[in-house]
Amino acid sequence: MDASQTTTFQAPGLSRKIGLAWLALAWEGLWPRLVPVLSFVALFIAAAHLDLFAGLDPWVHTGILAALALALIGLCWWRLRDFSLPTQEAAIRRLERDSGVPHRPLVAVQDRLAAGESDPMSAALWEAHRRREAERLAGLSNKPAHPGLAVLDTWALRFVPLLALIVAIAVAGGWRSDRMAAAFTPAFPPPPPVVANLWIAPPAYTGKPPIYLDMADKDKVLRVPVGSKLAGFVDDVRGRKPPQLKIDGNGTEFATVGKGKYQVEQVITEGKQITLMARGDEQARWKLHVIPDLAPTIEFAKxxxxxxxxxxxxxxxxxxxxxxxxxxxxxxxxxxxxxxxxxxxxxxxxxxxxxxxxxxxxxxxxxxxxxxxxxxxxxxxxxxxxxxxxxxxxxxxxxxxxxxLPERVFNDPTARALIVLRKALTRDPKAFRPDVADGMRLVQAKPESYRNDAVVQLGLRIGAARLAQNGDKENITETQKLLWDLAMRLENGSMTDAERALEQARQELRDAMQRNAGDEEIERLIQQLYDAMAKWQKELAEKMQDPEERRRMMEQAEKMDPNNTITGDDLQKMLDKIREMAKNGQREEAKRLLEELRKMMENATPMMAQPGQQRQQGQRGQQGQGNQQGREMMNQLDRLSRRQNQLLGESEREGRQQQGRQGQQGQRQQGQQGQQGQQGQQGQQGQQGQQGQRGQGQQPGDGQWGEQQRGQQEGLRGQLGDFMKKLDENGMGMPESLGRAERNMREAEDALRRGDPREASRSQRRALDNLQQGMTDMAEQMRQRGPGNNQDIAEIEERERRSEDRDPLGRSDGNYGDAVDTGVDKVPLELERQRSREILDELRRRAGEQRPKDELDYIDRLLKTY
Missing domain, CATH: 2.60.40.4070 (Immunoglobulin-like)
Structure with a gap:
């Protein structure tokens, strides 16, 4: 075997044991350094669970958090500044020490032969040595890490933060994430919301109220007329950019008017959605429906x-x-x-x-x-x-x-001739201009045809000369007007100007009422109509001085129906009614009466200015006088009834006030009885009984009122007595109901003398019922008297028929005083007009008094002329 070759020896689990040894070394070096940091964190968590950060000022809370964060960072750096991870050699050495194996077998198996590698004997010995050391690796084992905290912390202070954390979590009832979040987030107030005050103002002519945009009403459909103006203000102190108002994506930036304050103004012509953008987000949204303004329509009604x-x-x-x-x-x-x-x-x-x-x-x-x-x-x-x-x-x-186009029928032959010339000039001015000028000269040459009137003669001469010389439009128009004025002079004399002024004044007054003109203008036009009427009557009277004119007028009067004949007094009364209706706000009725005035003027005859007409119509005058007398008596009885009704109202009001005073006294006495004993209670009961007796009689301050009321009731009874005497003098039957009314009035006087308003009101109510019954009885008598009273009877019956269905202003329910067109032009009766006038005067008087605002507003609405 080659000694230069090194055999690798691996024991089972050796790498894992070296890794565990490395971890033990790392933990022993890191844990003593981490304990102070973890104790710091545990104390913060305990403080959070104990809710120690609640109630702190947001800025103080922020400062504490910043200081704790800096302290934690500093502590971590201080404890970990000299920490380093263990090396592989240190882990191997730790494993060898933990195993208690001598001669460091892990190092031996990894060593190499320093010398003699070429000697086979040396190499074999080295290899045998390594094999023997490798066999010892199986006995290696790891021991637990020993950080040595007990040596460092002899007082065991490391357990204090842990105990504090356990106690805090127990007190808080478990882990509280909400308190942890509150500890990390200072309670700064939320940023102010975007405050928008927006409205849409429809055009004034629409009469529609402004529409205020509520940011909470998202997707609300706004129905606005075209041309409406969207305006308003936005407060956004935290906004970095001005808000935007978008209509179907087309944005309009708000104008800056101050720090955090913006305004906008935009006309709405189309669109389906309005969006308010601020701080980069959508703040509100409304749906939009633009109502188009259609063209008006107009048609002939008849x-x-x-x-x-x-x-x-x-x-x-x-x-x-x-x-x-x-x-x-x-x-x-x-x-x-x-x-x-x-x-x-x-x-x-x-x-x-x-x-x-x-x-x-x-x-x-x-x-x-x-x-x-x-x-x-x-x-x-x-x-x-x-x-x-x-x-x-x-x-x-x-x-x-x-x-x-209607034309006036002229009876005077010369006037008819002038109108013929005028028509010819109108049909073809260029062709007929010379002929019309010649015709005017021919008429002017015969003074007897126009009664030698110098005005007519001069007008014809000048008009013919101007027409012959000049044929422009202006001259043609002036000649046409001249021919008309001369024809009217021949037909009606000098009255033409006055009649024309009267008709113009009537038309101006009607037009002013139609457009709801102010009271001052209406009064001025009414006075103008008075003046025009007076001038017309004066000129009519002057015209009657001419015997020929008087004869012609009388011939016309004889051909007319006497019932259609009017007098100056009739016209004056009609003007008075028109003024009164206009003053009371009855504009529609006044317009109808003006139309009646026009018809009366068309039927006017010289009999209104002729004294002899009374003698010619003596019988009809006597009949009219009887009718007028009966009407006046009915009006007088109606005035008595209304005055009795006023006294009844005053008595009932005094009775309610007296009852209220008694109730207040009873409440005070009960309070005193609650504070006193049984003996005091008995004394108070006796005192209460005495006061109750005085309450049934005369209260302090009531004597003067009762005496005044008794005097007024006595005066009214005297007027009723005079009225009954007049009935007897005129040969009219005495209704029994009037006698009963007189007795009821006397009973009311006795009750007022005793200071008993309740009993007085009961008698006055019976008197009022009998007076109204008397009016019905008188109407029946007038019906039985024969012809001549039909108009009065019809008016009385109509008033009785509608009297049960009236509002406080005398208007019929659902018909607003018969203002709705019923096919018949109705004029209110004199009694109704007088009642309306009295109500309006009372409303005006109350409007000037110190009264609650709601009541004054209600009175203003009643007085407002629609």
Missing amino acids: PIGVDKWSTKIEYIAGDDFGVTGVQLQIRLHGSVLGDDMLSADEEPEVIRLDLPVAGNTKKVADTFVRDLTSHPWAGLKVTVMLFATDALGQKGRSSVETFL
Whole structure:
């Protein structure tokens, strides 16, 4: 055998034993260094489980954690700075020592022959030696590691952290991960959330309220009109970048207005989703539905009608958010109507009339009544079209209607001739201009045909000369107006201007009521109507001074129905009713009454200014006087009933207040009885009995009230007595119910004298019932008196029929004071108007007093004119 060859000897499990020896050496070097670090960690865990970090200031907690972390890092470095892992030779030596085998067999089997490798004898001896040492490797074994902590820690302080940890976990009820998390996370307040105050303001013309966006209402569908403005503010003090508002992905960055404060403003025209982005995340999201603004619609409600000389057009218009304007356009038949007609051009072939519309009314249903007989197109076929506009300027049109524009019928032959000339000038100005000028000269040459009127003569002369010299549009228009004015002068005399001013004042007042004008403007226009009426009556009276004119007017009056004849007093009363209705907010009723005024003016006769008419119609006047007298007596009895009702309300209110005072006294006495003994209780009961007796009689301060009430009740009873005497003087039967009412009033006086408001209210209620029964009995008597009272009886029956279904303002339930069109134009009775006026005066008085805010708001809503 070659001595240079070395045989490798391996014992079973030798590598594992060397590895265990290496681990034992590593553990003995590392564990004494780790014990202080682990004790530090155990103490921290024990403190966490004992919740020692709770309640600390966040910054103090952070400082403690930082100090502990630095201490732990320093301790680890200090203990492990000189630690190094054991070598392979040290592990082999440790295994040899643990086994107790001499001569280091592990080293021997790995050694090599230093010299004599070439000598066979030496090599054989070396190989035998190695075999013998390899046989000894089987006896190698590992011993446990011995870190030697007992020598280093003679006081066994290493067990203190362990015991503290065990006790802390036991106290905490087991392992507490929440307390461990709280120990590692200082209780800093969370970052302030993104505060968004956003809203969507619909356009003002829509009348819709703003929509506030709540960040909690995610996926809420927002229905907003097109053109709405999205605005608001966002507070984001922790945000590094301004927030963004996205509508379908199109972002708009908020404008910075201060530190952490941003604002945005954007008009919404389309989109399906709104998203608020801040701090790089989505903060809120809302679904969006944009409501389009449709074009308005307008149509004729009924075929165009003609009422004598007036043109009557009923129309209905509507828009989803409100109609802002309605325009009527009239053209001669054959002209073209289109959207361009809404532009303000100067075409004389178009009549444009802007009709009054209350601001932003979704539905407009009105009637246009206007006297267009003065227009040159009177008597010709025309086409009419209606246009409606909304706040966005969108236009809606109606169908085209064709009708014959009414013309005034002239009785005076010269006036008819002038109107014929005017029509010819209207049909073809260029062709008929010379003929019309010659015709005007021919009429002017015969002064007897126009009663030698110098105004007519001068007008014809000047008009003919101007027309012959100049044929432009302006001169043609002026000549047409001149011919109309001269014809009206010949037909009606100087009254034309006053009548025209009266009609214009009436129309202006109606238009103002239609567009809901303010009270000051309505009052001014009503006064203007008063003045125009006075001027018209004055000129009518002056015209009656002419014997020929008086004779002609009287001939017309004889041909008319006497029941249609009106007087100056009738017109004045109607104007007073219109003013009263406008003041009370009854705009629709006032508009109907203005239309009635127009019809009355058309039926007006000279009898209203002729004193002799009373003698000619003496019988009818006496009958009317009887009707008026009966109506006045019914009104007087109604006033007595309403005054009795007021006294009844005051008595009931005083009775409730007296009962409340007694209840308060009883509560105070019960409190005193609870504090006193049985003897005191008996004394209080006696005192309570005495006070109860006084409560049934007269309370302190009640004597003055009772005396005042008794005086008012006595005065009302005296008025009833005078009324019954008047009934007897006029030959009318005395209803028994009025006698019972007088006795009930006397009983109420006696109760008020005793200071007993409850008994007084019971008597007053019986008196009120008897007064109302008396009104019914009087109505029956008037019915039995024969003709002439039908109107009064009908009004009384209608009032009785609806009296049980009224609200506090006298309006019928579900019909709002008969404001809804029922096919008949109804005007409130005098009693109803007076009652409404009294209620409004009382509301205005209360609105100026010191009252709770809720009550004042409610009064303001009642006083508001819709």
